[in-house]
Amino acid sequence: MDVLNSAIGSLNDALWAYLVIPLLAIVGVYFTVRSRAVQLRLVPEMLRTLRSHPESAPDGRRAISAFQAFSISAASRIGTGNIVGVAVAIALGGPGAVLWMWLMGIVMGSAAFVESTLAQLFKVKDETGFRGGPAYYMTLGLKARWMGVLFAVAIIFTFGFAFNAVQANSIASAVSGSVSTATGAQAPGWIAPTVGVALAVLAALVIFGGVRRIAHVAQTVVPFMALTYLVIGLVVVGMNVDQIPVVLTDIVSSAFGLREFGAAGVGTAIMMGIRRGLFSNEAGMGSAPNAGATASVSHPVKQGLVQTLGVYFDTLVICSVTAFIILVSKPVYGDEVGAELTQKALEANLGAWSLHLLTVIIFLLAFTSLVGNYYYGESNLRFLTSLPTALPVYRAVVVAMVFLGAVASLDLVWSFADTTMGFMAVINLVAIAPLGTLALRLLLDYQQQRKQGLNPVFTRDRLPDVEGIECWEPQPADEHDPRSAPGVR
Template sequence: MNVLNDAIVAVNDVFWSYFLIPLLIILAVYFTLRSGIVQLRLLPEMFRVIRSAPGIAPDGQREISSFQAFAVSAASRVGTGNIVGVATAIVLGGPGAVFWMWAMAALVGSAAFVESTLAQLYKVRTSTGFRGGPAYYMKYGLESRWMGVLFAVVITVTFSLVFNTVQANSITSAVSASVGALGGSPGLLLSTVIGLALAGLTALVIFGGIRRIAHVAQGLVPLMAILYILIGLYVVVVNIGELPRVVGDIFASAFGVREFVAGGVGTAIVQGMRRGMFSNEAGLGSAPNAGATASVSHPAKQGLVQTLGVYFDTWLVCSVTAFIVLLGDPDFGGEPGVQVTQNALEANLGEWAIHALTVILFLLAFTSVLGNYYYGETNLLFLDSTPRHMTYFRYAVLAAVFLGSVAPLTLVWSLADVFMGVMATVNLLALAPLSATAFRLLADYSRQLRNGLDPQFTLSKMPQLRNVECWGPASGALPEDVQRSEGEAPSDPGLDAADRERAAEEETGRERSDGDEGPEEEGPREP
């Protein structure tokens, strides 16, 4: 087993260091320049659109909102990768890995924008809401079904089975550590009980559909993330005198001469970027599956929301873990994992912190299981919508959760890197030619913002697009040759007729609200 694991690790190191990381950096730099640094330029807009209200579905229920889609993707992002993955990156790559995680998030936010915008554009409506993701924009945007099938198979296996096994194992490790700290004897019996309980909780949710997953994630993710952040901030406050040293260690390890000579810089870069992708998933092709479910007025809105998710995950939650570990004693020995963070919390705050982290990790990893399941469900439906097969798939997910709780998983993290690398490669190769469409959508969005509008999109704005199902022309759209009212200021030529009319109406409303007298009666509009 060790020989197989060592072989996989060696292949991973070559594949990530010499192919995937350079490919991701090149494309992320191109996306950043081509979009005018959208991931930073429209940061305030991200906070505005995440509060957008959803529409009403044909069955009378509310659609998935921008925030709920954000919560589903955060449910997958915020979990083992933030607590276990960051600690592992520090153990293997040193403090410098933290800097490269930060830098990677700033750069690949552009890739997150592109992939989620495309997922919104090429989404489809089903009886339970919207579905979409890379498999859909590969099939409908690139018109390459085989590529979509390949991606759908890889993400289904990776997230719903492999990653969920990792999440369940991390929960068991954390609970076992707490039981051991209390004087108990963790073993196979405890692991079996945890596995059965976790599988049962998972079954209650995944048989309820995306709306139930969204509601669970919407409640649990913010609560647990805020609690974890508060604990991290408390660690920083009580160790405020050590903070300059820790920050200095991060930058010195990232760029230090000693590390450069010893090859430590390269290790820090690889570990930081690899664990950063596992955590924030930008460019990986997973978050767009959640982003496509939202009901929004413009595809670019979910591109912005999911970009914000990258920052929330890496700059905030991952940074909390990094400071917890580095403000304790990072040289804990043993296998890297959740115990590193638990030991660091115990060193900083005492034994009670071990149990607090266990509760937080349990709930965050559990919501990750749900988010990972949904990614698999979406892509399995792309492959085969037979209800019987979906039931088999759900039982397979429950089996993976149980097995992850009771089995040693020294090989799973290495296999996760393999599948994650294949996923990212297929997705990035699809984003390269499709990104031009995302940038045209961004240009349309920016034009409407400059004219004081809440951006809206219909297919009439880009009639050259093919295979787009959910963005047909709005009913009652105004003809292109609509005339301006007398005295109306010329509008931006980049806006279509409907946008110009909407801008005029909003401007008229603002003028009325500013006047002292009541509204004047309008004369008939010229045809």
């Protein structure tokens, strides 16, 4: 097992240092410049578009709304990456990893906008509304089905299997930490398998219910769990407000190698900050567009803006809360890694009860991430095949991976996730680089309509030179959504 972990670790270091991080930087900066920092300029517009109402789906029921699509992607984004991932980044990369996580989230917000806008442009209809994502815009936009197939396989392994194993592992670890604190002894060996079985059963109950059940669960649970965690974090920060200037100084000085923490040099801080940042906010990875494509909106740019807001909410709010909880507690680097580091920091500030509450929060965060991750895999499996037996088999494998993740070692599941995530991100970044021009044209169209006082509406005849757009049919003027009338905002 140690040999396997070492081999995967060496592969990860090379993959991220020489391919993933350079691509992220180039693509993120390129789209930031070309869009004139759309991820910063249009933040108020992002909040407004969350309120848009969906149309009816082909089966007569209400289609997925912009907010529900946001919740599905948030269910995947807001998970153990925000608590466990940030803790791992700080433990291995020092406080400086936090700054690189922030910078990565801000710069890659432009890529998040592009990929989700493209997913809307090239989405296709299904029985419950729409589906789409990178596999679809690679096939319909780039005319490269082989690339779409490669991406679909990568995301199924990354989200359906690897990331869900991470979520289950984090829940099992948190439960073991609570048991240890409550009993004053090491958690018994049966804890992890028991947690694994319970998670597998709960996951099966949700994922066999389909996308509407996933959207309902996400929309109900995500706001509650995020708010609870934010309140706890603000309480801890308020109790240690005098430490904030010191923490910020440590973050900046460590990020640029001006101050070292344990074995964490500037290279390690950059590597861990970007890796854990990408795992958490998924900007540019190609995952969130799968959720963004399901929304029924009047213009593709609306969902691009909503998904960019999701990156900020994840990285600049939730991840920052975890970072400050840990750093104001003055951790001893190397003593704990993962959920235990965050749990110990909370316990030091609020007492043992907060450690157990965090276990509940981790469960909620990780479980909603699990079902969101599952949907990404399902959407891409439908792209690969229409065989009626494929989906039940995929669901069964996901449930099995949930159990295996709970009983596996932390190092193995995170290394496996880093590897599959890196390959998946590379495929998506290579695709959106040439297709991004279409997203920028859509952004211009959207802004022109807004300047005219309209609620922007897109039809495919507005891009007459672009092939492969299957939705967005032109409609007679009297059939337009009345919200598109002048003056309606």
